[in-house]
Amino acid sequence: MLRKLSQRNAKRQMLDYIIYIITMIITVALLLSFNMVIFSEEVAVIVKEKSILPFLILMVSILVVLIMSFLVKYIVMFILKRRSREFGLYMLLGIENEDIAKLFIRENQSIYGGVLIVGLFLGILFYQIIKAVICRMYAVPFQFSFYVSTKALVLTLIYMCVILFWVSKRTKKVIRQLNVRELLYLDKSHSAVKSKIRSNLFMTIFPMIQGVVGIAIIILSAFKNLPEVVNTFALVLLIIATYGFFAFMLQYFLSRLKDVKWKYSNNRIFVYRQLTEKMRCMLFLMVGVSVLITLALFFINWGIYFSNKVDKRVEAVAFDIALFEDDEYADFSQYISYLSKKNKLDNSYEYSLYTDFNNSFYQETQKAVHGKFGFTISRTNTDTYMSINDYMNLRDMLGLPAITFEDNTYILHCTSENVVPLKLYVEKNPLLLLGNTQYQFGGIYCEDLLQQELYGNGNGVLVIVPDNAIDTLNFQIQVLGINTNSSLSLSEISDLTAFNADVKIISKTGIRNQSASMAVYTVLPLFYIAFVFCAIACTILSVQILSDAKKEFRDYQTLNYLGIERKQQKRLLRNQILLLYFLPAIPAIFINIFAFPMMTGSVIRDASGALQMFFIVSGIKQEIVTISLFLSFFVVYYIGTLFIYKKIIFKK
Amino acid sequence: MNTILKVVDVEKYYGTKSNLKKALDHIQFNVDAGEFVSIMGPSGSGKTTLLNCISTIDMVSDGHIYLNERDLATLLPKEMASFRRKNLGFIFQDFNLLDTLSIEENIALPLAIKNTPAKETHRIVTSLMQRLGIDDIATKFPSQVSGGQKQRCACARAFVNRPKLILADEPTGALDSVSAKQLLELLTELNAQEKATILMVTHDPFSASYGNRVLFLKDGHFNKELQKKQMSRNEFYHSILLEVSTFGGEEPC
Numbered sequence: 001m002l003r004k005l006s007q008r009n010a011k012r013q014m015l016d017y018i019i020y021i022i023t024m025i026i027t028v029a030l031l032l033s034f035n036m037v038i039f040s041e042e043v044a045v046i047v048k049e050k051s052i053l054p055f056l057i058l059m060v061s062i063l064v065v066l067i068m069s070f071l072v073k074y075i076v077m078f079i080l081k082r083r084s085r086e087f088g089l090y091m092l093l094g095i096e097n098e099d100i101a102k103l104f105i106r107e108n109q110s111i112y113g114g115v116l117i118v119g120l121f122l123g124i125l126f127y128q129i130i131k132a133v134i135c136r137m138y139a140v141p142f143q144f145s146f147y148v149s150t151k152a153l154v155l156t157l158i159y160m161c162v163i164l165f166w167v168s169k170r171t172k173k174v175i176r177q178l179n180v181r182e183l184l185y186l187d188k189s190h191s192a193v194k195s196k197i198r199s200n201l202f203m204t205i206f207p208m209i210q211g212v213v214g215i216a217i218i219i220l221s222a223f224k225n226l227p228e229v230v231n232t233f234a235l236v237l238l239i240i241a242t243y244g245f246f247a248f249m250l251q252y253f254l255s256r257l258k259d260v261k262w263k264y265s266n267n268r269i270f271v272y273r274q275l276t277e278k279m280r281c282m283l284f285l286m287v288g289v290s291v292l293i294t295l296a297l298f299f300i301n302w303g304i305y306f307s308n309k310v311d312k313r314v315e316a317v318a319f320d321i322a323l324f325e326d327d328e329y330a331d332f333s334q335y336i337s338y339l340s341k342k343n344k345l346d347n348s349y350e351y352s353l354y355t356d357f358n359n360s361f362y363q364e365t366q367k368a369v370h371g372k373f374g375f376t377i378s379r380t381n382t383d384t385y386m387s388i389n390d391y392m393n394l395r396d397m398l399g400l401p402a403i404t405f406e407d408n409t410y411i412l413h414c415t416s417e418n419v420v421p422l423k424l425y426v427e428k429n430p431l432l433l434l435g436n437t438q439y440q441f442g443g444i445y446c447e448d449l450l451q452q453e454l455y456g457n458g459n460g461v462l463v464i465v466p467d468n469a470i471d472t473l474n475f476q477i478q479v480l481g482i483n484t485n486s487s488l489s490l491s492e493i494s495d496l497t498a499f500n501a502d503v504k505i506i507s508k509t510g511i512r513n514q515s516a517s518m519a520v521y522t523v524l525p526l527f528y529i530a531f532v533f534c535a536i537a538c539t540i541l542s543v544q545i546l547s548d549a550k551k552e553f554r555d556y557q558t559l560n561y562l563g564i565e566r567k568q569q570k571r572l573l574r575n576q577i578l579l580l581y582f583l584p585a586i587p588a589i590f591i592n593i594f595a596f597p598m599m600t601g602s603v604i605r606d607a608s609g610a611l612q613m614f615f616i617v618s619g620i621k622q623e624i625v626t627i628s629l630f631l632s633f634f635v636v637y638y639i640g641t642l643f644i645y646k647k648i649i650f651k652k
Numbered sequence: 653m654n655t656i657l658k659v660v661d662v663e664k665y666y667g668t669k670s671n672l673k674k675a676l677d678h679i680q681f682n683v684d685a686g687e688f689v690s691i692m693g694p695s696g697s698g699k700t701t702l703l704n705c706i707s708t709i710d711m712v713s714d715g716h717i718y719l720n721e722r723d724l725a726t727l728l729p730k731e732m733a734s735f736r737r738k739n740l741g742f743i744f745q746d747f748n749l750l751d752t753l754s755i756e757e758n759i760a761l762p763l764a765i766k767n768t769p770a771k772e773t774h775r776i777v778t779s780l781m782q783r784l785g786i787d788d789i790a791t792k793f794p795s796q797v798s799g800g801q802k803q804r805c806a807c808a809r810a811f812v813n814r815p816k817l818i819l820a821d822e823p824t825g826a827l828d829s830v831s832a833k834q835l836l837e838l839l840t841e842l843n844a845q846e847k848a849t850i851l852m853v854t855h856d857p858f859s860a861s862y863g864n865r866v867l868f869l870k871d872g873h874f875n876k877e878l879q880k881k882q883m884s885r886n887e888f889y890h891s892i893l894l895e896v897s898t899f900g901g902e903e904p905c
Contacts, residue, residue, distance in 0.1 A: 260770050260771070260773070260774045261770040261771070262770075263757070263764075263770075264760060264763070264764045264768075264770040264773045264774070265764075265767075265770060267764065267765065269753065269757055269760070269761065269764055270750070270753070270761070273750070273752040273753050273757065274752050276752075277751075277752040554748070555750050555751075555752075557748070558748045558749075558750060559765075560709075560733070561707070561709075561736065561742045561748070562736070562737065562742075562761060562762050562765060562809075563733045563734060563735075563736040563737025563738070563740075563762070563765060564733060564737075564765055565730070565733040565734070566733070
């Protein structure tokens with residue numbers, strides 16, 4: 001009898017369970033997809049080295065199970081409150097607490113079953129997205145395959161059972177302790193307990209001042225290389241200022257509501273009174289949600305940043321393979337013949353690099369902030385020179401546009417970050433003295449030319465001089481730059497390495513593999529945590545917003561009597577939920593836009609102190625991707641919440 | 653006299669064919685402009701059903717209701733809200749004030765919905781609040797005022813639009829006797845001085861005695877009609893009590 005009753009109830013109460021269902025489906029999908037990364041043979045083939053990735057994913061999964069257990073309990077308690085009168089009635093009719101608890105838990109379990117099926121299916125699909133991210137980082141072609149790992153499946157089910165077991169145990173304990181009176185009035189006690197926060201001017205202005213100080217520090221940090229502790233302090237100030245934002249918005253809306261003209265126009269009075277009332281009750285909760293979104297956005301940003309770094313570093317290598325040997329008379333013929341035999345050789349060019357043992361240009365590059373994750377490793381710290389003939393041939397080989405070069409001039413080729421400091425340097429010191437000849441500055445170029453790795457064409461800067469000037473310089477290293485017609489595998493690179501231990505090899509394949517291995521350990525856990533934080537933020541918001549829906553049902557009925565059309569009522573409701581839902585995202589997005597460039601150190605400044613934020617072009621692109629990813633997640637919950645709210649408010 | 657409300661042979665059924673319940677049975681009556689009519693009847697007599705039909709919240713099964721010469725049956729669903737907005741004012745037993753709005757804003761709401769200019773809204777609401785003696789609680793919220801004050805606010809909200817007809821559903825049901833008396837006097841005042849047309853549904857003979865005319869509803873049809881005419885309110889009250897005891901229903905207190 002009770003089993004039938006609970007099944008019928010579960011069906012009837014489906015509406016109450018929508019947020020619970022969405023959250024659980026996302027949890028299952030995330031857990032399974034990341035578990036599949038651990039056990040996937042496809043991923044093991046791509047990420048060849050023994051990695052700490054499985055360990056990291058396991059750790060994050062345990063964290064997810066812990067967080068989700070609390071979150072699920074939070075939603076279950078919300079549903080219990082909504083249905084407390086029904087359970088109270090059962091108790092009045094003589095059903096034991098124990099049986100009511102069983103009924104409620106059984107109901108949850110039957111929903112759990114459906115959730116698992118959908119979540120596991122979505123998890124299998126989501127795994128393909130993760131695989132695509134890994135393939136992209138390793139530049140391996142992605143192939144969709146319907147792969148299911150039994151081990152991952154079992155592990156996910158274990159995780160879900162842990163969540164279900166813990167939540168059921170807690171729920172049972174709560175229901176056991178309730179009496180009829182408590183159950184009958186549980187939904188009322190909720191609103192009575194909820195305290196209203198009265199925000200005052202001090203509590204509004206003080207955090208806002210902290211926010212301004214935080215932003216000021218970040219701007220200052222762009223001019224002066226401030227210590228990390230100061231930057232972290234700025235970030236903390238910004239997060240505290242989140243409270244100020246909500247307190248300020250509340251004060252702002254309340255002050256607008258004093259303006260008769262404003263409040264009595266466009267039906268604002270209803271929407272903004274409802275909004276300010278909710279904000280008063282949910283001020284700290286909104287701050288908490290906003291901080292969660294801030295962290296989620298940071299994690300997504302970091303994930304994309306590290307993922308992009310792989311591509312950027314590989315592109316900067318310029319050649320498919322570059323061979324370096326300290327011997328001026330190095331013989332690279334066996335490498336050429338190996339690649340020819342494999343039909344891989346497209347073209348190659350051999351050249352020498354020189355040095356004058358000075359480091360004037362090199363010193364200038366060190367003044368620029370390359371970014372905390374810029375690759376500035378090099379085995380040399382003196383200026384590197386190349387003849388114009390070799391330079392022209394290399395440009396031709398790499399498909400770069402031809403340039404004009406006048407006698408008695410020198411040109412610089414550097415990484416893009418070094419253009420501004422070097423330009424400023426040559427404005428002050430335009431002449432270059434080599435032997436007895438002075439050379440005029442003839443221009444600066446910054447295309448990718450292998451200048452960021454351990455071996456390369458200078459460390460960040462290369463000086464190109466007329467061929468006859470080379471005689472005054474000392475030999476530094478012999479280089480063979482090779483372009484292949486298809487990318488080489490790691491085993492082919494290792495074949496080449498075996499020819500001569502003295503020859504150092506830098507290849508796009510090697511750099512990608514090395515860089516992707518480093519990135520994948522960080523990118524995947526970051527995305528994992530980001531999605532979990534998004535789910536938590538959305539769930540808390542949805543549950544809180546929905547908790548007052550029943551009360552608002554009466555308000556909308558009154559509006560109906562007063563003659564507001566149903567269409568207009570729906571618009572009012574949409575605006576009200578939209579404001580409540582997206583308000584916490586505003587400070588989070590703002591903090592990310594400001595603080596993220598500072599965190600990555602990707603703000604560069606020139607000698608005149610002018611700001612040159614990388615953020616302006618690539619930063620905006622990345623921020624758009626980050627915000628889109630986050631919003632796509634957020635919109636699912638928003639639509640779900642609005643749907644339930646409408647069903648409650650506009651039920652017949 | 654100009655007839656505002658004309659109810660012609662109205663029937664209302666609930667339920668299925670096999671289990672049909674007749675809530676209103678051939679109801680017929682008129683309300684003239686400036687009248688204060690009470691409809692009395694015990695619980696389940698069909699008072700609220702009748703009120704819902706007049707207020708366009710519910711549809712009649714048969715018959716016609718004309719409000720200001722417009723047959724409500726001909727109203728399209730999308731016209732109903734606007735019709736209510738322009739022609740009707742409501743006073744409910746449990747006030748139905750919006751808790752998030754101040755007293756002043758609750759009263760202003762019907763005008764704001766009609767897009768009345770803000771300054772005009774403010775002026776009308778302020779003068780009405782002064783008239784009803786609730787201007788001192790203008791900035792307070794419903795949770796901060798007494799039941800009597802809440803119902804005064806509800807009265808002001810119903811009247812602020814100058815509707816053709818004010819429908820009051822047991823307006824004194826949630827009030828103590830002093831507040832109830834004050835509210836009924838206020839309704840009488842609005843009726844006498846502002847020519848507000850009021851149709852009040854109640855089960856309380858004392859409240860009904862404030863009307864000019866009382867219609868007795870029992871089991872879905874009118875049993876009797878009493879006119880106040882030259883009677884004092886007290887005399888009218890006693891004649892209502894007598895009628896109630898004769899026809900059954902609510903026992904006199």
